[in-house]
Amino acid sequence: MADQNLLDVVIIGYGPVGQSLSILLGERGYDVAVFDRWPALYPLPRAVFHDHEIRRVFHAMGIGEDVESISQPSATYQWFNADWKTLVEIDWSAESISDGPVGYLFNQPSLEALLDRKAKSLPNVSVNQGWEAVELRQLPDCCEVVLKQGRMTDGTWLTTGETRTVRARYVVGADGANSFVRRSLGVTFEDLGFQEDWLVIDLKPNEGVKLDVPDIGQWCNPARPTTMVPGGPGYRRWEFMRLPHETLEDLQKPEKVWELLSPWVGPDRATLVRYAVYTFRSLIAETWRKSRVLLAGDAAHQMPPFMGQGMCSGLRDTWNLAWRLDLVLKGIASADLLDGYTPERRPQVRAVIDASIAMGKVVCISDPQEAAQRDEAYLSGQVPALPPFPGLTDGLIRADQNSAIGGIGGQLCVHGQVRNDGEVMRYDDAMPNGFHVIALDADPDLYLDEQARKVLALIGAQTIGITHDESRVAAGRVLFDVSGKYEAFFNEHGAKALIVRPDYYVFGAVGSLTELSGLVGMLAAGLALKAGHGAGQDCLASAQA
Known part of the structure; x- marks a missing residue:
């Protein structure tokens, strides 16, 4: 089936990045269709942090107050050594340049539900879940995307046999780390060299349970590097690094999960929401645009989570793209305006990835002697303060x-x-x-x-x-x-x-x-x-x- 109407933008991927771009373009009056392989929103937590800049973006989308209702202001982000001596403090509770604290913690399924409701309320935004992009063609004046429908059967995605073809002036790939759009373009990732496996655990403490745990912190203990953060109001998250002698299978056994959590909480005091092993990577696409097709979010970059900037960076992509596409689609600016997207976004994201890697190298030390040397450097004040958050260094600036x-x-x-x-x-x-x-x-x-x-x-x-x-x-x-x-x-x-x-x-x-x-x-x-x-x-x- 071929759709006859020419859309302004087709978005592949309906996570927070695809949802946000569909809202930002839909509210500007453009005909947008967004497609996602999965028939329903992903129900489990992933990202837990957004910063003051992204808070402004949420307000611009008209959901600021709703997002604040599912978020909590961050406390000071603390890094401890094995003996709980403070190595680093980053005051995410301080007043930001954007009015309000630097950071906020939230529950991603709750955020996605808000974004989903907003996107589906816009009459010119068509949300199509359960449709996988399988072919992408660039023509002189538009793009064609071929999609096939599928549904979940016994936990497996199976095609129904139905296909459709849609046409749009521009296509944006917001389809995650394994992006079909990026692969279709032949765009490669630059590997910046960081790779570690971590077990991520989300749980919900029982009513009235108060846990004796740092509000938001890194325990830089070489015996088991550990992250402890809120997962949004009413939730907690732990992340444990896989040690060299452990297998992925070892970490994913329920008894191992509770063993790792046992210093802080047991199954009688909380309910597991989910646990999974993630490989933290540092990857960045060589280019984020080829003619009428652009990349955003994890399709364009992946980073370790130690600065909490993965989702934030993806939303900055959409915020940058939205105003550029607005001027181009109106015919006010030529398509050359889109040439500035990669030069603006890539260096800023690269700087954030580099900072995240540097912070990760502080945390991910499992050798006791190396950890002792690190502790001495930080406790004696030999390590310089973190640089300020990077701005734009290319593109549309004086x-x-x-x-x-x-x-x-x-x-x-x-x-x-x-x-x-x-x-x-x-x-x-x-x-x-x-x-x-x-x-x-x-x-x-x-x-x-x-x-x-x-x-x-x-x-x-x-x-x-x-x-x-x-x-x-x-x-x-x-x-x-x-x-x-x-x-x-x-x-x-x-x-x-x-x-x-x-x-x-x-x-x-x-x-x-x-x-x-x-x-x-x-x-x-x-x-x-x-x-x-x-x-x-x-x-x-x-x-x-």
Whole structure:
């Protein structure tokens, strides 16, 4: 069966990454179809952490308050040696640049249920579960995806024999580590060298049970490196590294699971939710785009879990892709805009993987002598502090302000509470998502020339002032900076105005408002803007012939 209509985007994979991209594109009005091999959502926990940046993305999808109801703010992330002496502390409970704590813990099935409900509520998003992609073809003006239907029978996926073909202007592979889309493109993974087997256990303590365990921590004990974290409200997770003498089969016996948990909890005090052995890897695809097909999430990268950034990185992919596809599908920008996706996302993810590997090497030491040397280095202060979270270092940022050289371009922009016309709210709730021109203590509209205004109107940009000076407030035009965070951010970077992208990263800044129109011109040059709106009609006509 061949579907005759030409979709805007087909997404292969319906985990959190595919779900989120379908929402972000669906809410922008695009015709999206998402397909997943499995007939139902995966019911067991996997990811447990999202950070402050991803919290903003959830709010942008309209599910922020729902996600907060199934999450809990993180405590300080602590790393202990075998004697429970603190080696490292990362304060994930501290105030972040995005307003609120750095991190949050959640239960993935609960999150996926929220994302699923939101995606299926959008009339232009078609969710198709139980359909496996088996063939992908790129034509001059669109893509064709051949799918076959299947169902679960006695725990095995079996095809029903029904097939269908769908056509779309773009295809995104969000189909996980064994991605069919990536393999179809012939894209290879670069192996960054980390590989360890860990037993992951999720359980639910019985009502009223309080466990004597660090809230969120790594026990860097060479006898058994161990991770202990919340699994979202009401859940706990342990992860145990496989030791050199153990087999995978050894770790997956129920009696072994309870033996490992016995210092903290027994079967009389908690119920096992699931346990499984995972191989933590460090892999990154060589490219994330080939013409009309793009990769996102685990299809493009995999990393050790020690920074909690696996799912977060996948959601950053979708957040980056959504605004690019928006401008391309509207015909405002040429497809060249998509060329910036890999150069932006890959270096940032590579830096996160490298940091995760470095942290993993601290944890995954099973030799007592090596562990003693590590402990001495950390306890004596010989180890430098962790570097700040990486920004963007390529792509659509002002080149001479690149975050790689300490500039503001590519840094995540500040977010906080503002007051507008007497009402205090999140800045993101006060202003619709998109490109933002923000000026300190002034209305930026007063400093834009006609050409800059045309560019900003074309891309749907917002212009707004923000101030911590009550005398400069103007309802709807210059908002009051409730916490003073914006004023501090601008002053730190010597900025009087800046342009923020739809994914909350700073394009660039100016030190004088008279330079603002020039900054808009730089943005326009980087956006590959074009006249008119493409429609893909040639592909549709040939498909119907």
